[in-house]
Amino acid sequence: MFYKGWVPTVNGRLSFKIIGETRYPTEPEYVNSADGSHLYVAALQSRQLSDVLFEPVAGRLLGYSGRFEFILCARSRKVRSSPDSKLIGRIFLFHRSTFANSKAKGIFRSRVKSMRALDPGALNPGLKEEYLQLSQALRSRCDLYMDVVVNRDGIVTLSHLKWGDQRLERNTEQHAVAIGFDLEHGIADQMYFFVRDLTHQHQHHGNDADTIITTQRQEKPDDMSWCLEIMYSLYFHIITVKRKENPSEHVRALGILAYLQSYKNIIKRRKELIQSDLKLPEFDDASSKESIKATKDYIDFKLNEQKRNNDNQKAFLLWVVATAFTVVNFTVGFADKNLPANPTVLSVANFLKTNAYILPTLAIAALTYSVSNLIMKPRYDFKRDVVRLSIASRGVAITCALGVGAAMLAIGLYHARNLILG
Structure with a gap:
């Protein structure tokens, strides 16, 4: 069974030399070097595949981990007469425990260090030997692996799933059957995501949303029906995003539409090459592009109008407050100094005078929160789990949130009253 994927490329051509220069979802360890005949790539990346809520905390408490180690070992022939040579190799998959117990991590780092040390310009045959020994060592230690072929046009082919442990294979397949999960397809998807993140920089969308x-x-080597499903997925996403009232989403849709132009050109060339009778559907991309731009311009206009109204309201509110303070300050000068002060006002004034640190503390807290949003990496996994928890148990989550909020408000009001009135 073969599985096809596509790495989005605007110009329709991948550069294998950039493989490994990524930061999502984690920074990989890699080597990307060449001798006189081949380019050799070896890249290791740790990826979290668990769907358990708050896995970093829950996993440690319950004694399990959903983290897996993915390793790509592949090479591409360097031939001037054939600039479109493919990157061919394997993807090895390790569970975190297997990776540690099999000593694969030390082997990988040692081989990568040796490959980096070789002079790529000296036509040194040692690079090939190091690559082959690394691939063989990983094959004998991994939980499973798949063959992979990456084409210059972005088409990725995955095939021939092999297991390193028959007991693991049997237990995993039995569990997959019990829950109705297409195991081989699921593994192929995860390996494709790994290759895509190594080779593709996310420009028109967030990394975690791709x-x-x-x-x-x-089904067959000359079957091209798979490409239609990818095309439909991209168009469906554009239609969905277009309906959102967010200009950034419309910019994203325009970027995906640009990817689609490149993708359709690639498919047409492949169709002509193998003389396939596949009929590609027609889409009016020019009209779609103009429609997205028009929608984006309209939303930008409405947002700008709303911003102007908000600014006017803020200016009016500041004018009212300043006028009120001016009137009060002017009127106080005519007040009778022998009149007793209002007890509540006097208590509030004494409280603020005694606890003057409270106001700058609140300002510092607000400033710290604003700065942290600018300099700290967003925790997408945590936010995603909070949303999933609220959706899965909406009634319970709403009730608990309201109860906690009411309790905190009551406690705050009680302590404020005691502090002010004694």
């Missing part, structure tokens, strides 16, 4: 394209089954 699940638009998944792998498609290819």
Whole structure:
């Protein structure tokens, strides 16, 4: 069984030399070097695959981990007469415990260090030997692996799933059957996401939201029906995003539309090459582009109008407050100094005078929160789990949130009253 995916490329051509220069979801360890005949790539990346809520905390408490180690070992032939040579190799998958117990981590780092030390310009055959020994060592230690072929046009082919442990294979397949999960397809998807993140920089969308394209089954080598599902997924996403009232989403849709132009050109070339009778559907991309731009311009206009109204309201409010303070300050000068002060006002004034540190503390807290949003990495996984928890148990979550909020408000009011009135 073959599985096909596509790495989005605007110019329709991947550069294998940039493989490994990524930061999502984690920074990989890699080597990307060449001798006189081949380019050799070896890249290790740790990826969290668990769907358990708050896995970093829950996993430690319950004694399990959903983190897996992915390793790509592949090479591409360097031939001037064939600039479109493919990157061919394997993807090895380790569970975190297997990776530690099999000593694969030390082997990988040692081989990568040796490959980096070799002079790529000296036509040194040692680079090939190091690569082959690394691939063989990983094959004998991994939980499973798949063959992979990455084409210059972005088409990725995954095939021939092999397991390193028969007991693991049997137990995993039995569990997959029990829950109705297509195990081989799921593994192919995760390996495709790994290759995509190594080779593709996310420009028109967030890194953590890129699940638009998944792998498609290819029944026969000359079957091209798989490419239609990818095309439909991209167009469906554009239609969905277009309906949102957010200009950034419309910019994203325009970027995906640019990807689509490149993708359709690639498919047309492949169709002509193998003389396939596949009929590609027609889409009016020019009208779609103009429609997205018009929607974006309209939303920008409404947002700017709303911003002007908010600014006017803020200016009016500041004018009212300033006028009120001026009137009060002017009137106080005519007040009778022998009149007793209002007890509540006097208590509030004494409280603020005694606890003057409270106001700057609140300002410092607000400033710290604003700065942290600018300099700290967003915790997407945590936010995603909070949303999933609220959706899965909406009634309970709403009730608990309201109860906690009411309790905190009551406690705050009680202590404020005691502090002010004694």
